Amino acid sequence: xxxxxxxxxxxxxxxxxxxxxxxxxxxxxxxxxxxxxxxxxxxxxxxxxxxxxxxxxxxxxxxxxxxxxxxxxxxxxxxxxxxxxxxxxxxxxxxxx
Numbered sequence: 001x002x003x004x005x006x007x008x009x010x011x012x013x014x015x016x017x018x019x020x021x022x023x024x025x026x027x028x029x030x031x032x033x034x035x036x037x038x039x040x041x042x043x044x045x046x047x048x049x050x051x052x053x054x055x056x057x058x059x060x061x062x063x064x065x066x067x068x069x070x071x072x073x074x075x076x077x078x079x080x081x082x083x084x085x086x087x088x089x090x091x092x093x094x095x096x097x
Contacts, residue, residue: 003038004064005092006056016083017050023076024052030072031056036063050085061091 012020024042031040038057045051058064067073 002093002096004058004061005094006054006058006064007090007092008054008056009086009088010052010054010080011048011085011087012050012052012080013083013085014050016080020050020080020083021052023080024054027072027076030070031067034063034067034070036060037067064091 010020010024021044028040028042031037036059038059039055041055043053043055045053056064058067
């Protein structure tokens with residue numbers, strides 16, 4: 001079974017970047033405790049502090065799907081949904097040679 005990598009890029013509206021950062025950081029601890037979570041790391045862009053990226057690794061696609069249905073994820077995006085300019089999520093599998 002290959003590990004599923006998820007990269008999520010979230011761009012906050014300039015006036016909401018502090019609130020978005022606060023709400024996103026609240027996701028880290030409960031997400032890391034979830035079944036199948038290998039790592040769940042939040043990053044901020046060095047050139048644009050309105051851009052946040054999650055680098056996540058999950059044991060399976062099912063584990064990531066369950067993560068997206070958790071209360072902490074739903075509550076966060078209920079709060080920040082209108083505060084975002086954009087969001088992009090990529091699900092990736094490592095190519096082994």
